[in-house]
Amino acid sequence: MADSSDYKTDDTPVRQGADAAPPARTDGLPERFENPGLPPHVPRRADVDEAAAKRAERQVVAMFALSALGTLGFIVAYFVVPADARGTVVGIGEMNLYHLALGLTLAVSLSGIGFGAVHWAKTLMPDNEVIEERHPQASSDEDREGAAAILRSGWEGSQLGRRPLILQSAAGALGLFAVPLVLQVAGSLGPLPGRELYDTNWRRGLRLMIDPSGTPIRAADVTLGSVFHVMPEGWVGEEAEEELSAAAILEAKAEDQVILVRLDPALIQSEKQRSWGVDGIVAYSKVCTHVGCPVALYEQQTHHLLCPCHQSTFDMTRDCEVIFGPARRALPQLPITVDDEGYLIADDSFQEPVGPSFWERERG
Ligand code: FES
Known part of the structure; x- marks a missing residue:
């Protein structure tokens, strides 16, 4: 085994053999320590x-x-x-x-x-401390040569080198054998989600309702800087709780939750954002585009929306673009307008999938 003293670092002279004197220490510590050995064993x-x-x-x-x-x-x-x-x-x-x-x-x-x-x-198992001496890890050249000879003779004995057709047909059979296993795994993953990842319950004409009370919101009541957490009409409030199962409401919340804020219209920098809102009132999906936590923290001074999970930050005055954190896409905006009675309603559904990215998102 190579002794550590055989290795040369910097300009330290290489020691030749175990008896060569080590270089003198300059840090004041002793040249050698006595091996203190193991502490005495205490029986349990x-x-x-x-x-x-x-x-x-x-x-x-x-x-x-x-x-x-x-x-x-x-x-x-x-x-x-x-x-x-x-x-x-x-x-x-x-x-x-x-x-x-x-x-x-x-x-x-x-x-x-x-x-x-x-x-x-x-x-109950033995708890005696033991010292295992370190030995060279590599096999001797002789052993390695022996192992290589065994492998060579196995390869030659199989005749795969001379009869490649056997090799190819065996590879084909084994490859095909894996297909049912893969199908079994894929089949147990459940049905594909289809359009479910693209659609929410928002539809044109549905009122924006305060979550959790289920109260509709008049545009005139949304003051500058105020924030509402909203859900689509029919999916929140007492009536919805009576008619829908708790699971259905939870599922709706996971995709339909929206944050509504009134901004100073002069601050809004995107024409699309302005025209999809009402006098500075804008509505955005609350489902973070990173991994889907609710983006629920609104900083009134900076107009930033903050996701508490991994600190992705979205700028509301710039169409909720990401300005910090791991999210890679802006929050989708919900187009809104007002009905005849002055209540805020959806002018359309979301125009892109809400929440985290997934395969084929762009294609949909
Ligand atoms: S889920 Fe929002 S930053 Fe990760």
């Missing part, structure tokens, strides 16, 4: 007391048994609990019971294995 209770060892064994078995119960519970929950079962959980509120059951049973299952293995290792 289970090492010296058979009753304690038995107790530790029972504890490990109990944890593994608990894990097995968790796994059985997971299997039962997977087949028995309906995927859309919902219920109220104390301290959390309404949620999907199927996910809750799978999560809890899986947690018990994994925790049982983890805690059991750690407890086993810490109480």
Whole structure:
């Protein structure tokens, strides 16, 4: 094995052999240290007391048994609990019971294995400290030559070099064999989302309603600098809660939430932004174009919208362009106008997909 003293750094002279004197130190520390060795081994209770060892064994078995119960519970929950079962959980509120059951049973299952293995290792497995001397890692030239000879003889014995047709047909068969596996994986991913990624519930003529009260907004009531969090008519408020499932409302929120701000019209720098608003009132998707968090922080002085997740910042006076952070696209603007009664309504749906990027976004 190469001794570290055989290597030369800077202009340090190369030592020739183990007896050569090391260069004198200049930092005041001693030239050599005595190897302090390992501290004395302290036996654990289970090492010296058979009753304690038995107790530790029972504890490990109990944890593994608990894990097995968790796994059985997971299997039962997977087949028995309906995927859309919902219920109220104390301290959390309404949620999907199927996910809750799978999560809890899986947690018990994994925790049982983890805690059991750690407890086993810490109480019963040998804990003596050992020193393993370092040896050269590379095999000798002779061994390497032997291994290469074995590989060569295997290649020659297979005759693949002489009969390439066998090689090609085997590669074709194995490649084809992978196709059902890939199809199985792709098939279990569920149906393609189709137009769902492009469409929201916003339609021309729908009123902008305050979230969560479901109150319509008069353009005259939106003062300079005020901010409203809005949803489309029919998807927020008491009536919507009576008619729609909680899951449908949550799904709508994930794509329809909009932030409405009244800016000084003189600050607006884009003609499109101006014409899609009403006297400086502009509405933008709240779904961050990075990975979809709600962009809900509006800085009144700077007119910046801030995403709390990764600090993407959008400039409202410049059509919500990204001025900082990982987002790469501006927030989509919702065209709005007013109806006969002076309430703000959507003049159209969004003209581009809201939220994070996805394959084929541009094509859609
Ligand atoms: S989700 Fe908004 S910055 Fe990442």
